[in-house]
Amino acid sequence: MHGEVNRRAKTRRPTMVDVAREAGVALRTVSRVVNDDATVGAELARRVHDAIAALGYRPDERARHLRLGVTGTLGAAVRQLSHVNPVLRAVERAARAADLMVLAASTEDDERLERRVVESMCRRRFDGIVLEPIGADHGYLLPELAAGLSLVAVDRPVLGLDVDCVISDNAAGIRAAYAHLAGYGHRRIAYVGDDERIFTAQERATAFRACAAEAGAALDGMVHTGPIERARIADAVATARGRGATAVITGNATISVEVVRALPDRDTAIVGFDDSELATLLRPDLTVVAQDDQAIGSTAIDLLRARIADHSRPVHRVTVPVELLARGSGEQPPPA
């Protein structure tokens, strides 16, 4: 046990100069020891460490970063920190492997907050930013990019701006889901998705309509997009079933939950977009189109590091394949 904390009086924090004086060495030597430069003798290093401990010296990275120009820090501006976000997890992991610190903040799906967060990170001179962009107008990024910001968008592109991004192959995912259900004999397949003002929602809904058209299926009462609200989704499911739907494709994990909630009897096949922990809680387990979160995260860091290293390199837009995981809910044929 460590016991009582000695809460320091109003005295100035010690600096490197103080440490140098205490240890009786040159400032330069302290700097070397702190950045553990090999070219310093063992005896001197020990004296410096003793002085650091005696004074309670703590290096100040603000000054270091100011002098160095770089901060060794990446910002992550995501929709909601405290939500499940495997991509963010992969981003943190990949950044750690590259010895970069990730500091994250929520944008709360609020365009103004996104702007505040990103601009704040820019003023702090983070080396780069991983952004889950929201909203339509990202014009505020233009001066930052011109001033040297390195940015990579994940999950969605930054509309109207030519910046690096890495997104899932949403259309391929929908096509896989559609073909999977059709392969089990479904002819009336419905889609329940998110608000189409959201980029991914729009991509997925569009792909669904294309699939139906190609299959020669009518769309009446089969496509339901809009905000994620329990009542709306329950309505959508009821309408689709009333029109004879025997299978549903959902637009994301939250919608999958609501669709399952709205389907008390399990006679409708479901393929959900996005995998989640809940998928294997349901009975039967949920068949899903899973994103490759690990690939998205590490690709984002790769792109960002390359952009930081060479600001004028060509823009890369990477599309990451998705995978259909058959677990049961998507393999039931239509009722005879």
Add this chain to the structure above:
Amino acid sequence: MHGEVNRRAKTRRPTMVDVAREAGVALRTVSRVVNDDATVGAELARRVHDAIAALGYRPDERARHLRLGVTGTLGAAVRQLSHVNPVLRAVERAARAADLMVLAASTEDDERLERRVVESMCRRRFDGIVLEPIGADHGYLLPELAAGLSLVAVDRPVLGLDVDCVISDNAAGIRAAYAHLAGYGHRRIAYVGDDERIFTAQERATAFRACAAEAGAALDGMVHTGPIERARIADAVATARGRGATAVITGNATISVEVVRALPDRDTAIVGFDDSELATLLRPDLTVVAQDDQAIGSTAIDLLRARIADHSRPVHRVTVPVELLARGSGEQPPPA
């Protein structure tokens, strides 16, 4: 649309001095405009803004923070950013209301990573840190606290150190759950919890044992704690039911899910610790002991701000009440 990004050549970023020269004003005036000080004429302010836009000047907070001494930034070191964490959400909200930026990082339940993250935040001179402490040895915090770190622990105390913290009333939650089930006639109540090396898990398990003792109930095969593994929890549930348990109290939300998974027939009453989105997905809906996340988060920020303002104020350890939410799973009587 904004079109092509003008990726700046290798030229130096403009500074305040450049802006002052461009606008033909004093450096001091630029500083005032940037920090929108009211005592500056409209005409001059316009000229400065024009110069800022013309040069693409972006203020550098590193220098500002270095000069000012404070950073207006709080760090949040939490177990896993990309997990559901309503407390973190409340922390962000409360900090924003106080005009403080929260930058968060994951500790991944790894003591060494926690240390790296916290020390990094200290070197960046964050004004304060919100920590979800893990592990037993927090001795590394001692020099930081002595050097002026403001810290508040949430969810668990920092063992062996006398620092501010805010935790839920775990024992009261367990007592409420026990009394609730007993009130519905249950005499054989089991507890399935997390690894007791975790502080909250230990508190909850201890409280459960005390409840059982007080009720004069035998504990044989009724208390199961350990790591969160599907097989272990399934075993625990089977054992408890074999010994005649008619009700289960769980130690946290993840365990609730696993317990439900292990109970295919719904003839066992359940009260879960921690509310979650899943609670209302199950049938019957899950009765839970819910933490007051909002209160925990805003209290944490209050304590932190007070600590920042007065470093030698007395340490506060706040316990936040919990609430039992009856939803169905905890209101079934034992089978006759």
Add this chain to the structure above:
DNA sequence: CTGAAAGCGCTAACAG
């Protein structure tokens, strides 16, 4: 290795 000094970009104190 030492000692001295410049400079990163900003704020603030000073005298006009």
Add this chain to the structure above:
DNA sequence: CTGTTAGCGCTTTCAG
């Protein structure tokens, strides 16, 4: 309001 200047704490160059 302007112009000048010191200084935040660090890294790094330069001569010993």
